[in-house]
Amino acid sequence: MLPNSEKPSSDCCSANNKHVHDAIVREIRKKLPHDEELFNLADLFKVFGDTTRIKILYALSESELCVCAIAELLKMTQSATSHQLRVLKDSGLVGSRREGKTIYYFLTDDHVRSIISQGYDHITEDKETDND
């Protein structure tokens, strides 16, 4: 939290009063990560932001799987599955391993499990925030 002297003031936003919260804005801007990092962060979460991919990640957290098993699990085309696996692999969340003609996918680290787990905690808490 910011020191008291910089607490938001209620008269704000009119052209001549804009400087009132300029101080706070500057203060917070200093603390924000750089745009590139924020962009990468958003990009990472974007990967989690799709039901198909979440399902794949969940499945892979149980066992490594070949593409056709995943496709069958998702009841989706092999093609669609493969496209999504590419997204997951590009993001570094999953890796792959060849065994003959088959290619197995697996989670590369435990961040995936913990991120999903935190998200799961959030949605399973039925906490209503009725601030209107």
Add this chain to the structure above:
Amino acid sequence: MLPNSEKPSSDCCSANNKHVHDAIVREIRKKLPHDEELFNLADLFKVFGDTTRIKILYALSESELCVCAIAELLKMTQSATSHQLRVLKDSGLVGSRREGKTIYYFLTDDHVRSIISQGYDHITEDKETDND
């Protein structure tokens, strides 16, 4: 992990061999959360999957802020900011509080901080997974 008897077999996917991994698929399907939960989970992460919203969440993790302060911080329109705040509020990640004409937004719980923090950990690890 699945018991050894259910480990993926390398001959899979041909029409007559499909049953080979049917057992694994069934096993994993039992362990997956219901579609609705997975959908909600993806929806939650979708909220984090945008640079603007990540920036807002990061900012609010420092201090509650009024809309115009956030808009100024993001160098974005008041309208665009307000639209995104609505998304954040609908997802339950932020709440709002009125003080005169001004409306202050704030984080509703610490899941936001921990989820972002986990994501940040992931992207700042320069771990190359070169499994092709």
Add this chain to the structure above:
DNA sequence: CTTTCATATGAAGATTTGCTCATATGATAA
């Protein structure tokens, strides 16, 4: 080599998303 099988990929179409613009709402001041 040729065929088959498991997977990958490019193009295309439908849907979703994030911003802008104009306007609405709701609280305060005059």
Add this chain to the structure above:
DNA sequence: TTATCATATGAGCAAATCTTCATATGAAAG
């Protein structure tokens, strides 16, 4: 009440996204 200020919201457009279809690649079997 009327004017003003902070914020909210609906419509519309451009860009991103996800799936399908057709086809390409690459390994193993014949």
